[in-house]
Amino acid sequence: MFEFTWAWIFLLAPLPWVLRALLPAADSGEAALNISYLSELEGLSGRKARANLSKWRQQAPFALLWICLLSAAARPEWVGEPLPLPASGRDLLVAVDISGSMEYADMQMDGNDVSRLTLVKHLMGEFIDGRVGDRVGLILFGSQAYLQAPLTFDRHTVHTWLDEAVIGIAGKNTAIGDAIGLAVKRLRERPANSRVLVLVTDGANTGGEIEPVQAARLAAEEGVTIYPIGIGADPQSGVLSMLGFNPGLDLDEPTLQHIAELTGGEYFRARDADELQSIEATLDKLEPVEQKPTLARPAKALYVWPLGLAMLISLLLVLREVWPQLRQSSTRVLQSLGRRPL
Incomplete structure (x- = not known):
């Protein structure tokens, strides 16, 4: 069926005429020469009626142009029959730590040192792409947690939002x-x-209003299964470690393991790209859950037709104004060429 998504836009149809009535005219409208018997002459010749008819003919293209623009802005669509969407899958949220420590480059990918967040973007992006039939969402958290992408079947958009995350x-x-x-x-x-x-995550809880274990107990009550992934290389020894700079020590593995136990999930440790890939393979084995089918009606946008017609009318109006000038110019050129001796 055909429908306008924003049909209320047609309420703006009288706007040009309302503005014409409210705004002052461009000129006073007074005749340069007053003739007392002008009205009688117009009545005998019928010229006034022809002038009114000519006025409407001049306004008609602009009125049609305005209607076409309103029709395009109202978002015309052809809505098809309801189609079932994939309904077998899980509702999966991916929460990614984007705190300052995720910038530390202690991970290996293709033989190069990369930051923890770079590796997570690359491999978790592939994991999101593979969740066919699942609703996937994205949470980014640092000092606070934000829902970057709600649960959706549009995995490409979720992947894009993950790639655009910034420390x-x-x-x-x-x-x-x-x-x-x-x-x-x-x-x-x-x-x-x-x-x-x-x-x-690559660290311990250092912010927020809820303790992780308390939040995990709430998740267990609501039937949410949590799979924590601890990211980062093992703690290193050396001069930097003696000076207190050792990001590998920040990871609170006991708490993450406890969160997994409380919610029936599993804790994973990712020290490099290979381990993170194996974790993805394990998560891919999660059994899908049969859900209630979801129906969606495909819609095809039709705004290009009224918008194209409006552009065509605009072009014709411009040509109508410019054509006499072009014709006069061409005539003058031809006449000047005709006067020249051969």
């Missing part, structure tokens, strides 16, 4: 508890036994 946009600290709490809030309305949170 520090959510703060420099790590609010693991807040990230879990936000995930529970978004998953609690989804069907039971399908609520999954993949939590990727």
Whole structure:
């Protein structure tokens, strides 16, 4: 069926005439020469009627142009029959730590040193792309947790939002508890036994309002299964370690393991790209859960037709104004050429 998504835009149709009535005219409208019997002459010749008819003919193209623009702005669409969407899958949120420590380049990918966030973007992006039939969402957290992408079948968009994540946009600290709490809030309305949170972090809880274990207990009550992934190389020894600079020591593995136990999930440790890839393979084996089918009606946008017609009318109006001048110019050129001796 055909429909306008924003049909209310047609209420603006009288706007040009309203503005014409309210705004002052460009001239006074007074005749340069007053003739007392002009009205009688117009009545005898019928010229006034022809002038009014000519006025309407001049306004008609502009009125049609305005209607075409309104039709394009109202978003005309051809809506098809309802089609079922994939309904077998899990509701999976991926929460990624973007605190300051994720910038540390202690990971290996293709023989090169890369930051922790770069590796997570690359491999977790592939994991998101492979979640066919799942609703996938994205949470980014630092000092606070933000829902970057709600649960959706559009995995490409979620992957794009993950690629565009920047260190520090959510703060420099790590609010693991807040990230879990936000995930529970978004998953609690989804069907039971399908609520999954993949939590990727490289540190301990240093911010937020909810303790991670308390948030994990709430997740367990709501049936949310959490799979924590600890990212980062093993603690190193040496001069930097003696000076207190050793990011590998920041990871709070006991707490992450406890979170997994409370929610029925599993804790994973990713020290390099190979281990993170094996974790993805394990998560890919999660059994899908049958859900209620979702129907969607495909819509084809038709705004290009009225918009194209409006552009054509505009071009014709411009040519109507310019054509007499072009014709006069060409005539003058031909006449000047005709006067020249051969």
